[in-house]
Amino acid sequence: MKRIRHDGVVVVGAGLAGLTAALAAAPAKVLLLTGAPLNQGCSSAWAQGGMAAALSADDTPALHAADTVAAGAGLVDPVMARLLAEEGPAAVRALADLGAPFDRTADGDFAQSLEAAHSRARVARVKGDQAGRAIMEAVTAAVLAAPHVEVRAGAALRGLLQDVQGAVRGVLAEQDGRMVQILARAVVLATGGIGGLYAVTTTPAELTGDGLGLAALAGAAVADPEFVQFHPTAIDVARDPAPLATEALRGEGAVLVDAAGERFMGRYHPDAELAPRDVVARAIHAEREAGRGAFLDARDAIGDHFPDEFPAVFAACLAGGIDPRRQLIPVAPACHYHMGGIVTDADGRTSLPGLFAAGECASTGVHGANRLASNSLLEAAVFGARAGAAAREAEGLCEPPLALVTGPQLPKPALQVLRQAMSRDAGVIRDAAGLTRLLQLIEELEAKHGQAPALVAARLVAACALARGESRGGHFRADATGAAEPARTFVTLADLQPALKFAAE
Ligand code: SIN
16 A cells, blocks of 8 residues: 655645644645545535624623533533633634635624624624635635645545554545555544434535544544534425525524414523524424424515525525525424534644544534534634644654554445434434434444444444433433533543454554
């Protein structure tokens, strides 16, 4: 097998966290690997919300941190939340300096929108629902212009190289059907979330937790994998992935109704449509299960302003045969964000020397059991930059012997079976019987297809959801609806399954 030495940092993933890490690693040389073409296959470019940051005169990082802690249902690390909030304003300004065209007030300040569970209007947006696309275009242009970054699109992560002490010394990548081992001073995983493990997701379907699974196979510590956020209002037009109808529509006054046109959120929470995201997701799930259906009615609140104010949602509706100016939008909860991930410190360091992680595949502790809206792009920018800067200081290259940690790709039909089971048994509502059934399926799939990284990621979610016999944030157990003492989950794969298989080189 071909082996190359890269005297610098390998960054895997080209969402906002990966791109920011690549820029921050200068002057170290960066090899940026992405399985998909730039700006495709990453959730950042699809983000419709914006970036939360205390940018206005009546706001402070302390207030932003307090809202972040409150949203996380007892499991947010307050020190990390404070760090995120304090670095937020500078992160937004840095992106604006790169050319991200955030909406401005008449005075030239950042316009700030209010979103659920924020005590202040603090979300910097771009033309309604265009933030992710516009930010990514600006940062991608900066990366392409950066002399220290070499982008290799179409190079998919297939494994990690470890030395005898367990330090990560490089990656195995597949490009054009050929495998290549790339030795590096440090590896930054920014491989995104796990939406593709669910039948209904708002994220690119190729995000099947491969980075998380490989890191776990290599022995990295993982935190809170059971906490998955389901967005209440994916547009239910039988598309995979499901297009998102941003929460901002409800912020602008759109309401949720059943098929008879009756509003129902008042029965579930005093804040009705602006209740916490997990509450709205469960309410919509319940209405649909009861056969009443769930629809977003934005006809009065947005109406003819749709094409200008929410162009992405408008286009998705039209493509699905719905004119949201005149018709109800059918909605369903969908997997949207993974709060859990590879444990990192404030500089992206994982439990394995040489391995860093940032963005959705990481768990910095800022999201707890329920991410505050519009904190994810912010986390990607803040902690991506910190991880890139720390990775640049990593020690030199290591010589063999190295072990290759890898796993097979799950065949597509098996992945579809897994996705259906994850949505049914590890979805909005869970119970012990469903999670046990899911774990049995994962065992069967592993026996048949090998220990695919996607199956490892699914196992982490299912096993830790089964172990957490309480309901908290995005994790709701129908058989354990109360909350226990708040405690984060910290595990390694060995805790869940002693018989680990490492494919030796
Ligand atoms: C949304 O716009 O509803 C999603 C924003 C987010 O997930 O932070």
